[in-house]
Amino acid sequence: MRTDPDPLHLEYATPLDQLRLVLQPPPAGAASFSATYVGPAGWGFEPPGRAGIARFANHLMTTAAGPYDRVALARRLDRAGATLSRQTSPEAAEVTLWGPGRDWNALLPILAHVVLRPRFDGADIARVRRQTLERQLRETTQPASRADRELLQVIYPPGHPYRATGLGDRRSVDRIDRAALVRFHRTHYVRPGAALVVTARAPLRSVETAVRREFGSLPGRAPPPLRLPHVAPARPRTVRVDLPGRAQVEVRVGGPSVAQSAPEYPGAFLANEALGGRPMLGRLFQRVREENGLAYHAFSHLDTMRLGGTWSAAAGTGSDRWRKVVPMLHEEVDRLRDHGVPARELNSVRTSAIGEMSLALESTADAHELAVEAAYHELPADFWATWPARLRSVTVRDVRRAAAVAFDPNRSATVIVGPIGGPRVV
Amino acid sequence: MRRPRATRPRLDRFTLANGLRVVLAPDPASPTASVWVWYRVGSKNEHPGITGASHWVEHMLFQGSPRYAKGTIDRAIVGVGGMLNAFTDTDYTAYFSTVPREHLAIPLDLESDRMTRALISDEEVARERTVIHSEREGNENWPEFRVEEELNQLAFRVHPYRWEVLGRRTDIEHLTGAQLRDYYHQYYGTRNAVLVVAGGFDRAATAREIRRRFSRLPRSGADVTVTDIEPAAQGERRSELSGPGTTAYVQIAWRSPALRSPETPATMVIDTILGGESRLFSAGAGWGRAGEHPASRLYRALVDPGLAVRASSEWRPREYPSLFTIQAQAAHGVSGERLEQAIDDVVVRLARSGPTPSELEDVRAKVRRGAALAYEGASRIGFRLGYFATVAEIEYEDELLNAVLRVGRDEVRDRARAMFSSSARAVVRYTPTGRGINAD
Numbered sequence: 001m002r003t004d005p006d007p008l009h010l011e012y013a014t015p016l017d018q019l020r021l022v023l024q025p026p027p028a029g030a031a032s033f034s035a036t037y038v039g040p041a042g043w044g045f046e047p048p049g050r051a052g053i054a055r056f057a058n059h060l061m062t063t064a065a066g067p068y069d070r071v072a073l074a075r076r077l078d079r080a081g082a083t084l085s086r087q088t089s090p091e092a093a094e095v096t097l098w099g100p101g102r103d104w105n106a107l108l109p110i111l112a113h114v115v116l117r118p119r120f121d122g123a124d125i126a127r128v129r130r131q132t133l134e135r136q137l138r139e140t141t142q143p144a145s146r147a148d149r150e151l152l153q154v155i156y157p158p159g160h161p162y163r164a165t166g167l168g169d170r171r172s173v174d175r176i177d178r179a180a181l182v183r184f185h186r187t188h189y190v191r192p193g194a195a196l197v198v199t200a201r202a203p204l205r206s207v208e209t210a211v212r213r214e215f216g217s218l219p220g221r222a223p224p225p226l227r228l229p230h231v232a233p234a235r236p237r238t239v240r241v242d243l244p245g246r247a248q249v250e251v252r253v254g255g256p257s258v259a260q261s262a263p264e265y266p267g268a269f270l271a272n273e274a275l276g277g278r279p280m281l282g283r284l285f286q287r288v289r290e291e292n293g294l295a296y297h298a299f300s301h302l303d304t305m306r307l308g309g310t311w312s313a314a315a316g317t318g319s320d321r322w323r324k325v326v327p328m329l330h331e332e333v334d335r336l337r338d339h340g341v342p343a344r345e346l347n348s349v350r351t352s353a354i355g356e357m358s359l360a361l362e363s364t365a366d367a368h369e370l371a372v373e374a375a376y377h378e379l380p381a382d383f384w385a386t387w388p389a390r391l392r393s394v395t396v397r398d399v400r401r402a403a404a405v406a407f408d409p410n411r412s413a414t415v416i417v418g419p420i421g422g423p424r425v426v
Numbered sequence: 427m428r429r430p431r432a433t434r435p436r437l438d439r440f441t442l443a444n445g446l447r448v449v450l451a452p453d454p455a456s457p458t459a460s461v462w463v464w465y466r467v468g469s470k471n472e473h474p475g476i477t478g479a480s481h482w483v484e485h486m487l488f489q490g491s492p493r494y495a496k497g498t499i500d501r502a503i504v505g506v507g508g509m510l511n512a513f514t515d516t517d518y519t520a521y522f523s524t525v526p527r528e529h530l531a532i533p534l535d536l537e538s539d540r541m542t543r544a545l546i547s548d549e550e551v552a553r554e555r556t557v558i559h560s561e562r563e564g565n566e567n568w569p570e571f572r573v574e575e576e577l578n579q580l581a582f583r584v585h586p587y588r589w590e591v592l593g594r595r596t597d598i599e600h601l602t603g604a605q606l607r608d609y610y611h612q613y614y615g616t617r618n619a620v621l622v623v624a625g626g627f628d629r630a631a632t633a634r635e636i637r638r639r640f641s642r643l644p645r646s647g648a649d650v651t652v653t654d655i656e657p658a659a660q661g662e663r664r665s666e667l668s669g670p671g672t673t674a675y676v677q678i679a680w681r682s683p684a685l686r687s688p689e690t691p692a693t694m695v696i697d698t699i700l701g702g703e704s705r706l707f708s709a710g711a712g713w714g715r716a717g718e719h720p721a722s723r724l725y726r727a728l729v730d731p732g733l734a735v736r737a738s739s740e741w742r743p744r745e746y747p748s749l750f751t752i753q754a755q756a757a758h759g760v761s762g763e764r765l766e767q768a769i770d771d772v773v774v775r776l777a778r779s780g781p782t783p784s785e786l787e788d789v790r791a792k793v794r795r796g797a798a799l800a801y802e803g804a805s806r807i808g809f810r811l812g813y814f815a816t817v818a819e820i821e822y823e824d825e826l827l828n829a830v831l832r833v834g835r836d837e838v839r840d841r842a843r844a845m846f847s848s849s850a851r852a853v854v855r856y857t858p859t860g861r862g863i864n865a866d
Contacts, residue, residue: 027455027456027457027803028453028455028456029453029455029456029802030802030803031433031798031799031802032799032802063720070720071720071721071726073720074702074719074720074721075721075788078721078788078791078792078795079788079791079792079795080795081791081792081794081795081796081798081799085717100795100798100799123730126732127729127730127732130732130735130757130758131735131736133758134672134673134735134755134757134758137672137673138672141670141671141672142567142568143567144567243670244670245669245670245859246566246567246670247562247563247564247566247567248560248563248564248566248567278504279504279509280500280504280510281500281501281504281505286497289557290496290497292553293552293553293554293555293556293557294556294557294560295557295560296557296558296560296561296564297564316560316563316564317560318556318559318560318563321556321560348501348505351505351506351507352504352505352506352507353507354507355506355507355508355525355526355529356507356508356509357507358457358458358507358525358526358527359458359507359508359509359524359526359805361457361458362456362457362458362524362802362803362804362805362806363802363803363806364802366803418567
């Protein structure tokens with residue numbers, strides 16, 4: 001008899017008009033809880049000339065909120081044994097509270113303060129501006145982050161929400177002020193398109209009551225919808241950026257890809273797993289590192305969002321080795337696209353991906369990530385429970401067809417960043 | 427009154443005749459099983475000429491053993507949905523696999539096979555050399571790595587903590603397969619290892635399985651005690667580096683006690699007051715240290731007024747006396763000198779006045795909470811049990827927790843006075859060149 005990992009038991013509710021609640025019990029034995037607000041506040045929603053404001057606002061929200069200034073909030077969390085974390089992407093922003101499970105009801109008001117009542121104090125704005133400017137420069141001068149950024153800039157046209165990394169530029173970040181932050185927050189931390197995800201050992205009714213009590217004043221106005229401009233096919237391009245004085249060269253090959261809701265998604269997911277998404281098992285790791293010893297890391301990534309996605313193959317290698325690594329990445333991507341994945345290899349990555357579901361249920365934080373993903377993509381409540389069956393139904397032909405769509409050569413680019421010598425060539 | 431103790435699961439422990447220590451932490455509800463092998467071998471056991479050997483051996487243990495040919499180790503674990511990896515530090519090397527519980531036999535078989543019989547062929551050593559170079563180059567891209575390597579070389583002149591765990595570039599270039607095999611056969615063995623299994627498994631059946639697989643291994647593993655003693659530092663040591671980067675970066679190190687020193691609890695309190703958390707009892711869902719700590723003294727003195735964009739302290743628990751460091755990344759336009767002065771002010775103030783009562787209360791609450799949630803998930807349980815079993819003993823965690831909770835104001839002040847003596851510190855400043863913020 002085939003035994004799958006215990007299915008994730010997600011419960012869906014709408015405790016407040018237009019606000020979705022996803023409740024998930026923590027793994028057996030887990031003593032912590034997590035709660036996340038995920039909503040339409042990513043950098044794709046930034047008004048013109050305001051690049052960087054989404055991450056800026058998200059950062060400040062976890063700094064000081066409601067009755068707590070920066071130090072008071074930090075001390076409140078420390079004394080409770082809780083932490084706040086944040087994440088921003090083109091389409092969404094998240095704020096997550098983690099802490100002792102038995103205190104979930106007492107700690108939920110902290111998350112409500114953060115989401116509903118950020119303070120945006122002047123001193124905090126000045127501090128986050130300084131930190132953001134330094135991060136911008138780090139992104140520019142570090143080969144890995146520079147390579148990621150260059151890839152997005154070459155594969156997406158100006159104005160495309162996926163083109164940016166969310167840090168903005170010096171001028172736009174200098175212009176961010178309290179009024180703009182308040183406006184962005186009011187417009188984008190709302191009920192429509194948002195969800196509260198709670199992983200706690202608590203009955204749904206109790207959580208619904210708590211959410212109604214704490215989040216009742218969350219605005220009900222929908223922000224303007226996010227739209228993706230068309231990305232026209234183009235000849236494959238190569239960008240080289242010389243960063244003298246660095247030790248390692250970072251290589252990226254990538255392009256636009258499919259959304260999580262695309263019919264090709266399960267096949268594309270397994271295609272990426274075979275290419276390099278599965279740690280140590282992927283073709284890139286095996287060929288570049290294990291067979292040829294050319295790099296410490298070699299992997300691929302398929303970032304599927306609501307409206308679209310991005311794929312990339314990546315490696316970090318020496319200044320005397322990148323010329324060998326670049327063609328290897330291309331050859332492996334081409335091989336995947338042109339020949340797909342043989343049945344035996346497909347079974348191997350599929351078995352691995354299904355088995356990994358157990359590992360995703362090790363701790364509250366691990367399981368919570370899956371629930372947040374389900375909420376963000378508005379997946380059905382049984383999505384993760386039925387995910388193994390969906391993967392089992394994917395055929396060799398499905399993978400090949402999906403790879404052709406998801407790893408489109410006509411919209412891809414190659415980026416090489418590091419101590420490579422010579423000028424930048426586009 | 428009951429003394430606080432960490433929230434460990436119930437344990438079963440035994441030692442095989444060949445010296446291998448075994449720790450079992452079964453949890454019938456866990457969907458996974460996590461197998462950890464910790465060796466009390468690290469860069470402390472190397473010497474110039476073979477620096478980086480422990481880390482290189484770590485790589486080679488993925489490159490083949492009698493029952494697991496090259497390429498099959500990854501497939502055996504990842505192929506069933508598991509994950510595996512390893513890491514090397516100054517005092518230890520740890521290998522771990524976490525798998526769906528029904529596949530527990532695979533990592534047990536793997537670890538028993540490679541504990542004493544890894545192949546480490548010349549051909550694989552040659553191929554792995556560029557991988558290790560590449561790993562080191564990836565780290566060298568970060569000014570923080572370069573500064574820390576320089577700092578250790580400044581602070582230590584005799585003790586093996588002097589060199590970077592990844593090894594010196596020149597040693598990576600010249601280490602041979604024969605040297606690695608010698609090193610492996612000398613130190614990696616049952617006497618220097620702890621096997622930890624945590625998660626969903628049957629206690630008795632797993633104990634039987636472990637005895638069957640590991641009892642047949644020979645008793646091996648030479649003494650890993652380090653006899654080199656670092657002499658007291660005479661005066662300050664200082665170095666300046668420059669290269670690509672963003673803004674000025676400063677790291678200062680003071681001599682700090684070994685993990686099992688009676689001075690450790692007060693040092694951990696100092697770390698928590700200055701930087702916001704201590705490595706062994708920090709809150710959070712992750713494995714390492716959390717992010718910003720706006721209530722910490724360094725943050726308030728350096729980041730709030732705009733001198734730095736990041737500032738933290740770190741005391742690393744180590745087997746032998748080591749370093750307590752403070753590091754800060756300057757804000758735009760702030761010099762390394764100004765940053766250093768601000769750090770000095772912070773440590774002098776703590777040494778002069780000690781902590782406030784509310785700071786001590788915060789530290790105690792934080793440490794108590796951190797300890798309460800430290801054991802969640804088979805992988806984290808295996809990590810934490812293995813760590814304490816390797817660097818001390820499992821119950822030492824309780825001893826340390828209680829000692830930290832008992833530390834008083836005077837003890838912190840006295841420890842700060844003793845530790846932050848400016849005549850025994852090392853300072854490295856990093857100045858960005860090229861297109862840094864300071865240059866535009």
